[in-house]
Amino acid sequence: MSTTDRSPLDSAILETVTYPPGRMTEEEFVAWCPEDLRAEWIDGEVIMMSPANTEHTRLVMWLTRVLAEFVERHSLGEVFGPELPVRFSSLRHRRLPDLFFVSNSRLGDLRPTHFEGPPDMAIEIVSPESMARDWRDKYRDYEAAGVPEYWIIDPMSQRADLYVLTGGKYRQLVAHEGWLHSTAVSGFCLKTEWFWPATRPKCQQALDEIARSARSTS
Amino acid sequence: MSTTDRSPLDSAILETVTYPPGRMTEEEFVAWCPEDLRAEWVEGEVIMMSPANTEHNELFMWLAGVLKYYVDEHGLGQVFGPEHTVRFASIRRRRLPDLYFVSADRLSGLRPTYFEGPPDMAIEIVSPDSVTRDWRDKFLDYEAAGVLEYWIIDPMSQRADLYVRTDGKFTQAVEADGWLHSTAMKGLRLKIEWFWPATRPRVPDALRAIADSGSR
Numbered sequence: 110m111s112t113t114d115r116s117p118l119d120s121a122i123l124e125t126v127t128y129p130p131g132r133m134t135e136e137e138f139v140a141w142c143p144e145d146l147r148a149e150w151i152d153g154e155v156i157m158m159s160p161a162n163t164e165h166t167r168l169v170m171w172l173t174r175v176l177a178e179f180v181e182r183h184s185l186g187e188v189f190g191p192e193l194p195v196r197f198s199s200l201r202h203r204r205l206p207d208l209f210f211v212s213n214s215r216l217g218d219l220r221p222t223h224f225e226g227p228p229d230m231a232i233e234i235v236s237p238e239s240m241a242r243d244w245r246d247k248y249r250d251y252e253a254a255g256v257p258e259y260w261i262i263d264p265m266s267q268r269a270d271l272y273v274l275t276g277g278k279y280r281q282l283v284a285h286e287g288w289l290h291s292t293a294v295s296g297f298c299l300k301t302e303w304f305w306p307a308t309r310p311k312c313q314q315a316l317d318e319i320a321r322s323a324r325s326t327s
Numbered sequence: 328m329s330t331t332d333r334s335p336l337d338s339a340i341l342e343t344v345t346y347p348p349g350r351m352t353e354e355e356f357v358a359w360c361p362e363d364l365r366a367e368w369v370e371g372e373v374i375m376m377s378p379a380n381t382e383h384n385e386l387f388m389w390l391a392g393v394l395k396y397y398v399d400e401h402g403l404g405q406v407f408g409p410e411h412t413v414r415f416a417s418i419r420r421r422r423l424p425d426l427y428f429v430s431a432d433r434l435s436g437l438r439p440t441y442f443e444g445p446p447d448m449a450i451e452i453v454s455p456d457s458v459t460r461d462w463r464d465k466f467l468d469y470e471a472a473g474v475l476e477y478w479i480i481d482p483m484s485q486r487a488d489l490y491v492r493t494d495g496k497f498t499q500a501v502e503a504d505g506w507l508h509s510t511a512m513k514g515l516r517l518k519i520e521w522f523w524p525a526t527r528p529r530v531p532d533a534l535r536a537i538a539d540s541g542s543r
Contacts, residue, residue: 266458
């Protein structure tokens with residue numbers, strides 16, 4: 110088929126659709142995957158991430174700012190995402206969490222183009238195309254790979270679950286008076302209502318409330 | 328605590344909240360579970376189902392209508408749900424699928440109060456309280472127990488996934504021109520847009536469209 114009768118946009122779409130070229134080894138995947146493409150590698154299979162929707166991006170940006178600011182202020186480690194891969198060599202998977210946190214003691218596992226997992230905490234914000242991936246597949250991966258804490262935030266069902274690894278299995282931590290308390294990021298907590306657009310404060314306001322809540326519970 | 332100062336509604340709420348009395352064996356669960364209570368038993372743990380919301384119930388009634396008619400018309404077997412238990416002895420569970428289908432040659436697994444699983448097809452309609460149960464827990468249960476086909480319909484994300492058993496594992500069936508094709512229920516196909524309220528046809532119109540698409 111000739112490409113002369115197609116506009117540049119058509120060609121771009123066609124290129125995207127013909128990606129990826131079947132199964133690959135991890136080495137082939139790393140060599141092939143363009144830097145600006147969000148794709149995961151699952152034991153030979155390549156999974157393409159859809160572009161994020163507006164509310165998804167807003168929530169990622171907000172969470173990144175709040176979490177990164179908190180982590181920096183308390184010198185706890187570093188926050189990454191959503192384009193840095195986490196390599197789970199035990200599972201033969203390379204995942205792209207929306208956000209993940211690495212504590213100071215684990216920063217030595219950072220590589221130039223990925224983090225040699227598991228991170229201390231992973232966060233996924235669910236979109237329509239990632240229902241099964243976030244609620245089921247990544248839950249199982251993160252549990253099996255030993256990610257100590259997994260947050261799943263689902264704007265569609267307005268549901269936010271926090272799972273903590275206990276004895277090799279995830280156990281759900283329930284919100285206490287509307288707050289979810291992290292164990293992986295010491296002192297960090299979030300109000301579940303902040304995840305939904307109508308009840309989301311500005312970042313600084315959220316950070317102030319987190320600091321107040323820490324003082325009142327300590 | 329005395330109950331004299333509570334209205335009947337308060338008492339009902341309190342009773343609901345105090346259910347269930349901890350872990351039970353399967354025999355204890357069967358003896359205890361009131362007939363009008365939707366509860367599942369998972370290896371000793373009792374899981375209470377929330378009452379359905381309006382959209383959940385509308386979609387359920389529509390699907391039940393389409394499937395029941397289709398299965399009767401073609402003499403394929405029987406459709407059950409959402410109060411009929413499936414017992415999965417191999418994984419020690421009693422589940423309540425929203426809908427399930429048993430083919431004619433498997434109907435001998437039917438008992439007076441439950442079906443001795445696995446059924447040929449199970450369908451779950453996701454509600455806010457069942458996101459993890461339907462997307463994760465039941466997927467894994469149905470896969471492990473040998474259900475041939477699992478439909479997950481999620482009105483919140485407007486996403487419908489069809490999983491078909493292949494070599495002991497669920498693989499996702501891809502939609503073709505907006506249709507999902509069943510393999511467990513011979514000839515059945517459904518348009519994904521029918522699952523969402525704004526684009527849902529009347530039951531007779533859907534049945535006609537299914538028949539037309541099959542004859543083409």
